[in-house]
Amino acid sequence: xxxxxxxxxxxxxxxxxxxxFGGIVEAMNNESINNQYSNIVIxxxxxxxxxxxxxxxxxxxxxxxxxxxxxxxxxKAFISYDEYKDxxxxxxxxxxxxxxxxxxxxxxxxxxxxxxxxxxxDSTDRDEIIxxxxxAGGQGGGLEHLSLGGILIGDKIDVxxxxxxxxxxxxxxxxxxxxxxxxxxxxxxxxxxxSVLNVHNLASEVLVKIENTxxxxxxxxxxxxxxxxxxxxxxxxxxxGFTSSxxxxxxxxxxxxxxxxxxxxxxxxxIIIFVxxxxxxxxxxxxxxxxxxxxxxxLSFVIQALFYGVIGVILGASVILFILRPLFITNPLDFxxxxxxxxxxxxxIRISNISLLLASLIGGFFPAxxxxxxxxxxxxxx
Amino acid sequence: xxxxxxxxxxxxxxxxPTHALKNINFSVNKGEFxxxxxxxxxxxxxLLHQLGLLDMPTTGEIIMDGIDLVKFSEKEKSDxxxxxxxxxxxxxxxxxxxxxxxxVYLPLMLLGINKKEYIKKASDILAKVGLGDRLHHLPxxxxxxxxxxxxxxxxxxxxxxxxFADEPTANLDTESSEIILKLFKKLNKEIGQTIIxxxxxxxxxKYVDRVIWLKDGVIED
Numbered sequence: 001x002x003x004x005x006x007x008x009x010x011x012x013x014x015x016x017x018x019x020x021f022g023g024i025v026e027a028m029n030n031e032s033i034n035n036q037y038s039n040i041v042i043x044x045x046x047x048x049x050x051x052x053x054x055x056x057x058x059x060x061x062x063x064x065x066x067x068x069x070x071x072x073x074x075x076k077a078f079i080s081y082d083e084y085k086d087x088x089x090x091x092x093x094x095x096x097x098x099x100x101x102x103x104x105x106x107x108x109x110x111x112x113x114x115x116x117x118x119x120x121x122d123s124t125d126r127d128e129i130i131x132x133x134x135x136a137g138g139q140g141g142g143l144e145h146l147s148l149g150g151i152l153i154g155d156k157i158d159v160x161x162x163x164x165x166x167x168x169x170x171x172x173x174x175x176x177x178x179x180x181x182x183x184x185x186x187x188x189x190x191x192x193x194x195s196v197l198n199v200h201n202l203a204s205e206v207l208v209k210i211e212n213t214x215x216x217x218x219x220x221x222x223x224x225x226x227x228x229x230x231x232x233x234x235x236x237x238x239x240x241g242f243t244s245s246x247x248x249x250x251x252x253x254x255x256x257x258x259x260x261x262x263x264x265x266x267x268x269x270x271i272i273i274f275v276x277x278x279x280x281x282x283x284x285x286x287x288x289x290x291x292x293x294x295x296x297x298x299l300s301f302v303i304q305a306l307f308y309g310v311i312g313v314i315l316g317a318s319v320i321l322f323i324l325r326p327l328f329i330t331n332p333l334d335f336x337x338x339x340x341x342x343x344x345x346x347x348x349i350r351i352s353n354i355s356l357l358l359a360s361l362i363g364g365f366f367p368a369x370x371x372x373x374x375x376x377x378x379x380x381x382x
Numbered sequence: 383x384x385x386x387x388x389x390x391x392x393x394x395x396x397x398x399p400t401h402a403l404k405n406i407n408f409s410v411n412k413g414e415f416x417x418x419x420x421x422x423x424x425x426x427x428x429l430l431h432q433l434g435l436l437d438m439p440t441t442g443e444i445i446m447d448g449i450d451l452v453k454f455s456e457k458e459k460s461d462x463x464x465x466x467x468x469x470x471x472x473x474x475x476x477x478x479x480x481x482x483x484x485x486v487y488l489p490l491m492l493l494g495i496n497k498k499e500y501i502k503k504a505s506d507i508l509a510k511v512g513l514g515d516r517l518h519h520l521p522x523x524x525x526x527x528x529x530x531x532x533x534x535x536x537x538x539x540x541x542x543x544x545x546f547a548d549e550p551t552a553n554l555d556t557e558s559s560e561i562i563l564k565l566f567k568k569l570n571k572e573i574g575q576t577i578i579x580x581x582x583x584x585x586x587x588k589y590v591d592r593v594i595w596l597k598d599g600v601i602e603d
Contacts, residue, residue, distance in 0.1 A: 286475045289436060290489050290536070291464020293457065376436045380475060 003272050007312025007356070008319065010265035014258045014352045015320045019342040021254040023328070025247040027178070027338030029237070034110045035177040037236040038070070038207035039216050042223065045230035050202035056227040057206060063222050065211045068107025071203035073099040073193040078160040079135065079186065081148040091149045095135050097159065097186045098204075099193030108209040111175050111182070118153035118173035125189050129157065129169035132183035133176040141176075141183060142336075159186075165196050178338040262355040265312070269305050269363030277301060277371035284371055285379025297372040298365065305364020309357045317353075320344055384412040384576050385433065385544060390442030392428055392599075402428040404599040406442070410544075413574040415566065415589065417581050420596035426580045427548055429596065433578060434467055434546040435459045446543070464492055468537030470547040474529040476521045482508055482532045483517040489540045507535045511565060527558030534565060538575070545569075547579040551586070563589045 033039060044051050051057060051071075060069040080092035102123040106112050112120040116139060121130055133139035137147025151157065151171050160166045169188065176183060194200055210219050216235040223233060237244060277284070284297055325342050332339040371379075392403040402425045410416050418426040431437040433444060435451060444451045446466070454462060469475075476485050483504050490500035508517055511531040521529050530550060537545055547566070551559035567589045569575040579590065587593055595602040 282475075283477050286477060287488075288460065289463065289469055289471075289475070290492070291460050291462075291467075292492055293460050296492075377431060380471070380473075 003268070003308050004311050004315065006268050007265060007308050007360075008315040010261055010268065011312050011316025011352060011356050012319050012324070014261040014265075014355060015316065015344065015348055016324065016342070017257045017261070018254045018348045018352070019320070019325075019344045020340070021250040022343035022345065022348065023333075023340045024335060024337060025250055026343045027335060027340045028240075028247060031177060031179045031182075031338045032240055033213060033236050035114070035179055035182045036109075037239050038108045038209045039213060039236055040208040040210070040219060040223065041234050041236070041239060042203075042206040042208065042228060043232040043234070044204070045232065050199065050204060051206060051228070051231055052202060053227050053231075054201050056223075057203060059226045060206065060208055060223060063219065063226075065215070066219065067209040067211055068104060069206050069208045070104040070108040071101060071190070072205045072207070073190070073197060073199070073202075074204040075162050075193070075197065077162065077186070079148065080158045080160075081151060081155065082158075083149070083155075091137075091147070093135070093146055093148070095184055095186055097129075097161070097188065097193075099188050099190045101190045108207050111177065111187070114175045114177045115173045116176045118171065120173055120175075121187060121189055123189060123191075125172065126192050126195075127167070127169055128172040129159070129186055129188050130173040130175060131157075131171055131186045133174055134180060134183040135186055136171070136174045139174060139176060142180060143184070161196050163197065167192075167196065178336065258352070258355065262359045265309075265356055266359030266363040269308060269360045270367060272308070273301050273305050273364045274367035276304065277367045281371065281374070281379045284374070285376050285381075288372075288376045289380065294372040298368045301368030301371070302361060302364045305360045305368075306357065309360025312360075313353050313356055316356075317349065320349075383409045384414075384446065385410045385578075386443075386445045387433070388443040388445065390429070390432060390444065391440045392425075392432060392437070393440045402599050403432070403439070406599075406601060408594060408601060410576065410578060412576055413570070415570040415577045415579070415591045417579050417586060417590040417593045418596060419581060419584075419587075419593050420602075422582070423598075424596040425599040426582075426596045428599075430546055430548050430578065430580045433544075434469060435463055436469075464489060465540065466543045468540065468542035468545040470530065470533050470537050470545065470550045472549040472552045474521070474526070474533045474553075476529055476532060476536075478521055481518045481520055482513055482524070482535075485521075485532055486535045486539050489536065493540065504535070504539055507539050508532070511535045512561075525558070526554050527561055530554060530558070530562055531565065534562070538569065543576065545575055545577045547577065549580050549582065551581070551583065559583075 042051060057071060060066060075097050076094055077097040078092065078094055080090050082090045102121055116133065121128060131151060134141040134143045134147055136151040137144055138150030141147065148157065151174065153171055155171045156168050157171060158166060158168050208219065210216065220233050287297060321344065325344050328342040332341040386409040387406055390403055390406040394400040394402060406429060418429060420426045432439045439452060442452065451462065486508055487500040487504035490503060505517060508514060511534055513528060513531055513535065516524060516528060551562050554562065563586060566577055566579065570577055
């Protein structure tokens with residue numbers, strides 16, 4: 001009973017660690033796809049500030065499987081906030097400001113669903129702006145000391161764009177996503193930005209949302225065929241940088257912990273079968289004297305070890321699939337990178353099953369082999 | 383002749399090597415009931431273990447059916463023990479979890495005989511040794527004499543060419559010992575079972591056809 005409990009816990013440990021790290025990586029990926037890069041990002045050709053091929057940009061949405069595309073103008077702006085209008089204690093900073101075409105943007109990102117104060121932009125807005133919580137401040141962000149110190153809806157802020165044009169905007173909304181980079185951005189409407197930059201129907205970047213994440217390479221080929229040959233087209237995961245290296249580290253940690261868990265399970269089985277072999281030394285000697293083959297004796301102990309392994313896998317998988325996974329789906333963990341649930345994949349289950357059964361096989365084989373190879377007389381007189 | 387031993391030696395290595403058997407030569411004929419006798423440490427049990435393929439001699443030959451058994455691989459020895467040899471140990475060597483019937487049909491199971499047949503055969507042989515009414519008893523529910531008779535039944539169930547018995551009565555009272563030895567004699571006479579038995583009881587001589595005396599690892603003339 002205790003053996004089965006240990007094997008069950010060993011299995012749960014292996015699957016849980018892999019799944020929770022998988023969940024963290026998935027949450028980071030989802031945040032990047034949903035709020036920052038979507039699936040594909042098209043940037044201007046080298047030495048160009050904007051993407052000029054208007055016709056090609058218009059055609060992206062017509063590709064089968066493309067959910068939508070959203071053109072942004074990006075600019076670095078100096079934003080300042082004079083809370084008491086007395087030109088004292090002005091809070092300010094440099095942040096990225098982007099423009100969005102509302103109808104297109106809501107098909108591509110979920111920022112419109114992440115408004116925590118006020119409301120999202122309307123397509124007709126000209127003197128209104130929405131701010132990420134790390135710019136606004138006072139919303140529990142991690143970069144409070146760099147923020148504007150607690151902007152309220154309706155407050156006026158001054159924005160000086162990179163071309164030195166200065167505008168005053170009313171804060172219409174504050175958004176919060178689980179991505180600090182996005183929370184350090186501000187958004188205005190496309191028309192407003194075009195008037196500031198004095199451009200029309202161009203883009204600093206185009207985000208493209210597709211139906212099936214993972215098919216990006218095929219769509220990049222299609223997009224290039226539309227005429228965007230020289231533009232820099234990247235998949236979301238190529239742009240993740242820190243997040244990408246973090247997910248690789250998580251994967252490595254989960255593999256290391258999985259290997260340790262498997263070794264512990266194997267050693268447990270080894271000890272259990274070793275004790276069983278020692279206790280049955282005399283019986284082994286008698287059976288060998290009667291004429292039982294050594295291989296048959298080894299097989300009987302290996303089957304015993306595999307039995308523990310199989311029961312551990314069945315009970316462990318049941319605990320994961322019927323208790324922990326539903327529990328995490330209804331109560332995901334609030335991580336800084338997103339809402340984290342258990343990502344139990346077929347691959348994790350398959351690898352864990354093979355690992356535990358292999359550990360049982362090896363852990364059972366060695367003591368059984370040793371016991372079966374002992375001299376008949378020594379065994380019988382033990 | 384059913385078994386022939388030529389120049390058999392057994393030396394236990396160590397700081398001071400122990401020469402347990404020194405150049406043993408003898409043969410046993412089919413249907414013979416032979417006793418190996420000698421004082422404690424004379425090498426009689428060691429010789430029986432070599433003959434029964436439970437241990438490996440240092441040098442020499444053990445020939446049965448024209449084949450030198452010493453040259454067998456472990457697998458071949460196991461198979462030979464199962465098909466051709468039977469053992470009765472001093473301490474019965476029964477598996478505590480198995481009933482008398484299960485203990486006896488175990489070798490038949492290993493031979494791949496079907497269930498109906500091995501149960502019938504095991505039941506018959508248990509009846510022959512006088513345990514027809516103890517088929518489903520565990521060793522702990524039987525006396526020493528009864529346990530030894532189960533061991534004899536198990537040793538005989540595969541119709542062995544030779545039955546080896548290592549001091550089979552050493553742990554038994556006089557009455558039980560007599561029953562066991564009479565049973566051996568009966569098997570020897572009625573079915574012509576060849577038996578090689580180690581004993582230290584001089585009285586046991588009356589049951590056997592021939593005594594091979596050992597002293598300090600050699601056969602005494």
